[in-house]
Amino acid sequence: MYRVWTFLTDYSLLLIIGALLALVWANTDPHSYHHFVEYPLFFNDLVGADYAYWKKVYGEGYDTFDAGGASMVVSMHYLVNDMLMAFFFAIAAKEVWEAVILKNGSLRGKKAATPLFATLGGMMGPITIYLGLAYVMGSTTFDAVANGWAIPTATDIAFSYLVGRLVFGAGHPAVRFLLLLAIADDAAGLIILAIFYPSGDLALEWLLVSVFAAVVVFFLANWLPRRMDRHNQSRPNSTWVREKLGFWPYAIAAVFSWYGFAASGLHPSLGLLPIVPTIPHADRAFGIFSAAERYLTDLLNQIEHALKRPVEVVLFFFGLLNAGVEFSSIGDATWLVLAGLLIGKPVGILIMGWVAAKPLGLGIPEGMRIVDLVVIGCVAAIGFTVSLFFAAAAFDPGPTQDAAKMGALFSFAAAIISIIAGRLLRVEKQDT
Template sequence: MYRVWGYVTDYSLLLISGAVIALVWANIDPDSYHHFVHYVIVDNFWIGDAEAEGGQITRTLTLHYLVNDVLMAFFFAIAAKEVWEAIILENGALKGRKALTPLIATAGGMLGPVAVYLGLAAMLGIFGTVSRGWAIPTATDIAFSYLVGRMVFGPGHPAIRFLLLLAIADDAGGLIILAIFYPTGDLAPQWLLLSLGAALAVFFLCNWLPRRLDRGNQLRPNSTWVRKRLSFWPYLIAGCVSWFGFQEAGIHPALGLLPIVPTIPHADRAFGIFAEAEKYLTDLLNWIEHHLKYPVEFILFFFGLLNAGVEFSAIGAPTWLVLLGLIIGKPVGIFLFGWFAAYPMRLGLPAGVRPIDLVAIGCVAAIGFTVALFVASVAFPPGAVQDAAKMGALFSFGAAAISLVVGRLLRIEKVTS
C-alpha cells in the first residue's frame, strides 16, 4: 500500500542534513551564516522582500526569499496535490464517512496545541509578545511522522493509515491558516483575481476544452496533442502568474501554486499518499509530482539550511511554548477528539486500532519540524523571538523518542505486513 521507503528516507535525510549544517554553522560563525542567508541576489527587482522608500514599494530578492517564498511553492503544491486527491477522487482518503474520525481527531490535534501554547503564554505574562506564534505547534510533518509511525506501529498497522489521514488533513488546515492569518503585507485582495483568472484560463484551454472536443472519440486526439505538445508548460506559466498574484495580494506567495493544482488533469482514483501504485500513474498531475520529487528534496535541503540556523543561546520561553504545545497539546487533543468521534458520536475507529493507540498517534503527530519552521519564519520578524520559536520546532524531533517509549508502555504490537 505504501510508496517506496526510499522516497521518504531521501526527503528526510536531505532536510535533516541542511538543518544540522545550519545549526553547526550558526553556532560557530553566526555572522557569516546570516550574511549567507540574507545574501542579496537582485536589488530593486519585481519579486522579493518589500520595503517602502519615498512612498514607493521596492523589492529585494534575497537567497532566503528565493527559497522560502519562491521554491517552497513547489513543496506546498505537492502537499496540496495530496490533499486535493484525498478529497475529490474515488477512494480518496478524506472522502466519505471513513475519514470523519481522523478529521475530527485532526481538529483536536490543532486546537490542543493552540490551547497549550496560548494558555502557557498567558500564565507566563508574555501573551502579547508571543501570541502571533499560536499556529506554529499546530503543524504535523507528514514524512517524519510516517517514518516514526512505522517504527512505533510497524508498516502494516492500521494506525499508520489513520496517522496519514490525520497528517494530510493537518496540512490542509495549515495551508488555510497560512493564507488567512499570516499575510506578508498590506492585503490587496483584488490581485487574487489574477490568480483566479490564470487558473480558470489554463483549466478551460488546456483541460476542459480538449476533453470537450474529444467527446465520443476514444482516440482523444485533442487531449493527446495538448499533453504531448504543451505538456506542463501552460500550468507552469499559469502558476507563475498565480504566484505573482499572491505576492501582490499580500498573501504568502509560497501558497501561490495552490489555485493551479486542481486545474491539472488527474487520475480517476486515488491509491493514497506513499502508495506504491502511485508511481505507475501517468496522468499529468502525477507525472508532474514524480518529476518534482528530486528538485523538491534539494529545495528542502536549502530550506533546512536557511531556516534552522539558530544559536543555542536563543533558547527561551517561545521555545518551550512551541515544544509543549506539540508534545502535550497534540496527543491530548487527538486522543480526546478522536475518542469523542469514535464513541459518543459513534463513528468508530479502524479495525485493529485501540482507543489508547490514539495517544501514540498523537505523540507521533507532534513532530512539527518542516511546516512548524516555516510558520515560525512568517509568524515573527527576524530576531530573538523567531529564533526561540524555531528552536522549539527543531526540538519537536524529541517527539520521536517519546513516541517509541509510549509505544512500549502501551504494549503496541508491531504489524509488519
C-alpha cells in the same frame, strides 16, 4: 532497519543533512550564516520580500549591494521558503486530492471532515497550553510571551509528512489523514499570520488571479479536449494536448496562481494548490512516489515523479536555511512553545478527532484506529518552519524571539516521541 535506511536515503537524508549543517554553522559563525540566509539574489519591483524589511533583517553590510531603487528583494531565504517549497506543497496536495476525489480515496465524502475537526483541536489545544502555562508562570512572563500564542499551532508539512511515512508506512491511510490535517493547519495558520501578525495590508482580491488561472487551464487543457472527444474513443484532441503541450499549460497557470497568493498577502508557498485539481489524474492512487505509479500515464503522476529529485534538493536547502538557531537562545518561550506542541497538539487532535469520528458520526478512513490519532498528534507536533515564521512575526528581534525559535526547532523531538508512541500503540505499518 533496511527499510528505515532506504526511507532516509530516498526521502529525508538531504533534509536532515541541511538542518544539521545549519545548526553547526549558526553556532560556530552566526554572522556569516545569517548573511548567507538573507543573501540577495536580485532586486526588483515585482516579487520578493519588502526591501525595508530585508534591510533590517540583513543588518550590517546591506549597503554593499546596489538595489537600484528596487522595492523588493529575492533573497536565498525567500527563494527557497516562498518559491521552491511550493513544489513540495503541490506534491502533498496531490496526495490529498487523490484521497478525496478518487473512488478508492481514503478521505472521500464525509470522512474528509474528521481531519478538519482534528485540525481545529490541533490548534486550540496548543493555544490553551501555551497561554495557560504562561499565566501560571506569572504576569511578567505572560506579558512578555502572550503575543506568541500562535507559534505552537503550526504543523510543518515537510518534516511531519516524512516522519509520518516512517511511523505509519507509505500506504497507511493515516499518512493522507496527516497530510490533509497539516495542509489545513498551515492554511489556517497563515490566515492567522496575516490577520493577527500582518506585515502589510491584505489584498485578498489578488486570489482571484489564482482562481482565474485554475479555471482557465482546467477548461482549455482538460475539460474542453475531453468534451470534444466525447464520441471518439481514440481521443485525438486529448492525446494532442497531452503529447504536444504536456505540462506547460499547467506550469504557466501555476506561475499566475503563485503570484496571486504572493500579491494577496498570504504565503505564496501554497500558491500552486489551486492548480493541482485541474491536472488530469489516474483512476486510483498508490501512494506518494510509489513505484507502481511510475507505470501510470496520467499527467499528474508524471509531473509528481519529474519533481521527485528536484524537491529532494529543495528540502536540503530548506533545512539549511531554516534550522540555524543558536543554542544559547533557550528561555521561557522555548518551553512554552514545546509544551504547546508536544502536549497540546496530541491532546487536541485526539479529542476533536474522536468527537468528529464518534459522537458526530463522521468516521475515520478505513484502516485507521481512533488511537492512531494520538500518534498523528505527536507527528503533527513538529512545528518548525511555520512556527519560525510566527516567532519572527510575533516578537521583535531579541531574546524572546530567539527563545521562541528554539522551541520551534526543538519540536523535532516530536519525531522521536512519534516513533515511540507508534511502537507502544502497536501501529501496523502499511508500505503499499
